[in-house]
Amino acid sequence: MKSDAARKTQTICLYVLLVLGAAMFLAPFLWMVSTSLKPLNETMSIPPRWIPSEFLWENYPEAIDEMRFFWRYLGNTLFLCVMTVIGTVCSSAVAAYGFSRIEWRGRDKVFILVLATMMIPFPVVMVPIYTLFKIIGWTGTFKPLWVPTFFAGAFNVFLLRQFFLTLPKELSEAARIDGCNEFQIFWHVIMPLARPAIIVVALFQFMATWNDFIGPLIYLNDQQDMTLALGLQSYQSQGGGTSWNYLMAASTLIVLPVIVLYFFCQRYFVEGIATTGGKG
């Protein structure tokens, strides 16, 4: 057993490490917020200027105006986020269950295929996929951006499979003895225990949709149908440079909800299940 003094030193060391690291990791965010409040000609100074000479809060409303369809874009983006998160969570949890908790012949070989779909660089599969959506007449609509998430993306299946595999086998067997069928085991036993991972998948999907630039760029054809990530382009021009302060103000507005979401989601995935004695 350790003495109290040693424990204290250890805690202090950890703290110092954490704080130093945190300063590094906080820097980009702080820079973004401070830039969003600066006048344009202070934005890109070298070395960076951390505190604006004057705080221009009006950059925020001006940035929203400049994007022209901010609220509309917000609505579009939220719509896509909600749809893709629902699609991803439902489909990949089911598929991951099939790849981890049921033993069927050839399962692990098929799983290699799941991984393989992530190994082909995006540019070379874009044309066939686009052509596919063109044939079924979905280009110019939101469908190509959310319907595919209902078909379990490889990343999420892989992630959930790994988590499902950490859960002891005996859990399923006990449930089977109790007369549960496979779907009941999935829903009543595995899903509750895998909550941290499910929340992580939902969070990542939300972020991915929230920040997706290339998908909306390719499939949406109307200025009003764009998403926030595309709207950020409004502040750049070929021949006049970038309005960094507006860009950062809009970015801050866009990032904040995600930070808040993350902050509150933590409860679900970090102070998770293990403490409730679900296993062991």
Next chain:
Amino acid sequence: MPMTGRHPPASYSQLLFAACAMLVAVCLLGGCADNEPDDGRIHLDYWEVWSGFERDAMQQLVNDFNASQDRITINFLSVSQMERKLLLATAGGNPPDIAGVRSADIPVFAENGALTPLNRYAKLYGIAQDDYLPAVWNMINLHDRLWGLPTTPGNTALHWNKKLFREAGLDPDTPPKTIAELEAINEQITRFNERGEIEVLGHLPSDPGWWQDAWCYWFGGQYWDGEQITADAPGNIRALTWIGTYPERFGRDKLLAFQDLSGNFASPQNPFFQGRIAMQIQGPWMYNFINNFAPEDFEWGVAPFPTEKPEDYGVNVVETNLLVIPRGAKHPNAAFEFIAWMQQREHIEKLCLLQRKFSPLIQVSDTFYAEHPNPYIKIYRDLAADPRATARPPLTTMHEYQADMNNANNSVSRAVATPAEALGKVQQRQQKQFDRMQRRWNQVKETREAEWDALDQEAAR
């Protein structure tokens, strides 16, 4: 033992409920794309590459056009990186009716059959070669066909800081005309501080380094002689030799340290605006940046960029944005109506004024220069009208060629290769690439020509 048959925790149902509630809210906010209104007008899709004020400028013109008649409505979409979208949509057979592209895109798009030739249309609307600056007209024609009509051109020129000239005892109104003069001024202006660091430079080719591949033009060199790749032409080698003298004269580490103190181009820390560099090669857009980022009392001038030989003085590289009709567009006739409308002098001048560029047309209205915010706009325009105005060659391999030239430049600046070695490698690689492209072009050439003829016939109807 683990418990079984437990109900899913409340949080799932809560989350599900929250998600549904959000979905409803979102649909009310209006997330769903709406269809074209059925108002009896032809609806055209027009995709553009601009963003910011340049997009807003074109939006105004589109609004003007939509209001000017009652048969056609243009749906204008402008996003940066539109090229990628256009490529996929064209490949997928779903292109817009009108697209704004750059002159450099013509060879690849045209030779692959992705554009509609416009010769007949142009004839029909009385649009002719002698209306346009020759450099611009040459750029939009390839294989004896017209591929688009220009919106706003741009080109390159010398920009100098008059105050620094004055401080060095030079006449602020006499810019250098030859590279030798430029270097003499460079020597006179360049100052070191007491620690031996560079404080002010007369000129630095790698700042901001936007045309690192194209210095050859000012040395009488070229990329291509019309038949073969000429990466290692004598003029190109002399240009790179000149680049190589900079690290020799000033010291590579000192130049790097100097550049480390230079901020973003679009900021007051741009060394040109800070008075740390006296001469820069730039274009008409420089006015916008100076307006935004340079000090109030910044004094600058514009002149042709100096050349190695006095007789070449006036050489400059012109590019243009242009409107094309992708092949497979649903309403090519209506699309050309808009393009032709844009070519009318008052409309193109309105766009050029709003975007602060010069007009691609030879005829310019009396008030254009007076109304134009950029006091030097006529200098750029006259340069573009100069017979020595040139454009990058119309090669489908141009992007890679430029990347290779940039890399050669970088190798010479880092003194890891001599100009002849670096360019020799480029020559070898690019000639091979070019030969292959040429071979492939020859295979499809006849089919392509026939397609173009057929399209042209169709247009006549």
Next chain:
Amino acid sequence: MTGREKRNLRLGLLFISPWLTGFLLMSLYPLVSSFALSFTDYSTLSKPVFIGGENYADMAVDKLFWQSIWNTAYFAAISIPLNLGIALFLAILLNFDLPGKKIFRTIYFLPSLVPMVCLAVLWQWMLNGRIGLINNALRPFTDFLNGAFGTNFMPPNWLADPAYAKLGLILAGAWGVGNMVVIFLAGLQDVPRALYEAADLDGANFWQKTRHVTLPIISPVIYFNGIMSLIGSFQVFAVPYVMTGGGEGPGRSMLFAATYIFNKTFRSLSMGYACAISLVLFLIILGLTLAATKLSERHIHYEGK
């Protein structure tokens, strides 16, 4: 096949059917077509023309291709272990019951949320040869060495020097470990408290507990992060693209396989060639993934298998 096996196969296929449908509809066709296109001359805009193995023959002598593969391998070899290590370390730290842990967890995740342009601006400043934060920290050391031994060490000009540009990129990339940390944190929740308590009773110290309790239990998650960063690093694109402004870096030191594929696809419209490179890259990643899976099999501890 026994009745049970049959039943399991049916059930298994039923459960994976969402993925299977998506795979058949949306992945299989692009995969097969990109394989087929690698034997053609295809510009995206016009019809592909069959040219046999020409693309592969070209690739064998294409110096840029080899350079891009070398750059990618170099980047992956350093950044995968580095990021995994940092992420695991951070996750273990952040899993302690410290006051303010929620805030810390958020902070370490922030760079994954901030737009890339913000990161790019700060990277460029931090890696600046003269006034950069990193070199300012290094300078006392080099000065000391130079003073003591008469050497002439200089902190590198990270982004202008081909020898250091990739290292600079790797350092900058460490900002993005937040995603991995989150996954590790979720994984750490699976470690039953009882095991720690038992280890405490045995007098195990922190290191022993980590080594013998934590790591084995979260090994499936480590495997996940490892494989994902393998797949990700070999397709690294966005960060160098932003950092070099769409270029290739000094001496082409930032030309990665995915950059080359991107350029071939969107700039030169040589889709056939891009497909051929992609296929080679695909085989490399697949080979390494299978190798990593084989090698790590003994060390991964699946409770559910």
